[in-house]
Amino acid sequence: MMILRAGVLLCILFSAIQSFAQIGQTREYDIFGAENKKVTILSESLKGAAFYLVSGHGGPDPGAIGKYGRYQLSEDEYAYDVTLRLARKLIEKGALVYIITRDPNDGIRDGAVLKIDKDEKCYPNLTIPLNQTARLSQRTKAVNTLYRKNRGRYQRVIMIHLDSRSLGENIDVFFYHHPKSKSGKRLATRLKNKFKEKYAKFQPNRKYSGTVSSRNLYVLRNTKPTAVFIELGNIRNTRDQRRFVLKDNRDAVAKWIAEGLEEDFSAR
Ligand SMILES: [Zn+2]
Numbered sequence: 001m002m003i004l005r006a007g008v009l010l011c012i013l014f015s016a017i018q019s020f021a022q023i024g025q026t027r028e029y030d031i032f033g034a035e036n037k038k039v040t041i042l043s044e045s046l047k048g049a050a051f052y053l054v055s056g057h058g059g060p061d062p063g064a065i066g067k068y069g070r071y072q073l074s075e076d077e078y079a080y081d082v083t084l085r086l087a088r089k090l091i092e093k094g095a096l097v098y099i100i101t102r103d104p105n106d107g108i109r110d111g112a113v114l115k116i117d118k119d120e121k122c123y124p125n126l127t128i129p130l131n132q133t134a135r136l137s138q139r140t141k142a143v144n145t146l147y148r149k150n151r152g153r154y155q156r157v158i159m160i161h162l163d164s165r166s167l168g169e170n171i172d173v174f175f176y177h178h179p180k181s182k183s184g185k186r187l188a189t190r191l192k193n194k195f196k197e198k199y200a201k202f203q204p205n206r207k208y209s210g211t212v213s214s215r216n217l218y219v220l221r222n223t224k225p226t227a228v229f230i231e232l233g234n235i236r237n238t239r240d241q242r243r244f245v246l247k248d249n250r251d252a253v254a255k256w257i258a259e260g261l262e263e264d265f266s267a268r
Pocket of ligand 1: 056057063064075161162163
């Protein structure tokens with residue numbers, strides 16, 4: 001009788017341990033692609049945090065288009081690659097991560113020119129409509145449904161875009177929050193400061209001029225968790241293109257965002 005009880009107890013304990021990630025544990029996520037699907041938990045610095053990562057556009061809408069030699073670059077593909085890299089880094093730090101705009105077969109890609117496709121889906125596996133309002137409402141609903149499930153946790157929505165301006169205009173990574181969101185402003189400011197710190201370290205000859213401002217965007221207004229909208233640069237500007245055409249730069253941008261989120265979470 002005693003032995004049986006101990007066995008049952010052990011079983012219960014074991015299943016509890018299995019249900020959350022532990023340092024050193026490796027899990028597989030097909031969304032990151034064959035070469036990157038194994039993710040090992042390296043720390044618990046984001047344990048308890050939930051992130052909703054929404055890369056801009058997708059499906060029938062490629063977003064802004066830039067010219068790069070004889071190639072076309074589309075906003076949605078680059079925003080998505082940075083988003084996947086960010087997702088992986090957040091999981092490594094113990095966070096719960098939802099990738100809201102998702103492509104079943106792209107994975108993390110290292111190339112300079114990312115092929116433009118239209119097969120992105122909205123979490124969990126919904127076809128993305130062409131109509132803009134319907135598209136934004138679909139991703140907002142996906143986030144808000146998960147938000148209710150994760151109530152009580154620190155939860156943040158990170159939206160990643162690239163801007164499109166005149167050819168000659170180069171812009172640094174900049175951030176928007178909803179006018180009424182104090183926690184959004186705080187997070188955006190932390191992220192901006194993180195970029196400032198990194199530029200001072202890695203590109204000391206170049207002044208970082210990224211900004212934080214409020215904007216009454218549909219997605220910022222309607223998502224329930226605190227949200228920040230990030231613009232990575234001007235997809236039409238040659239100098240800005242280096243920030244996302246080079247995979248090491250995409251990775252660095254993702255790393256800095258992850259570090260900024262880590263700071264915001266630890267100061268919560
Ligand atoms: Zn966009």
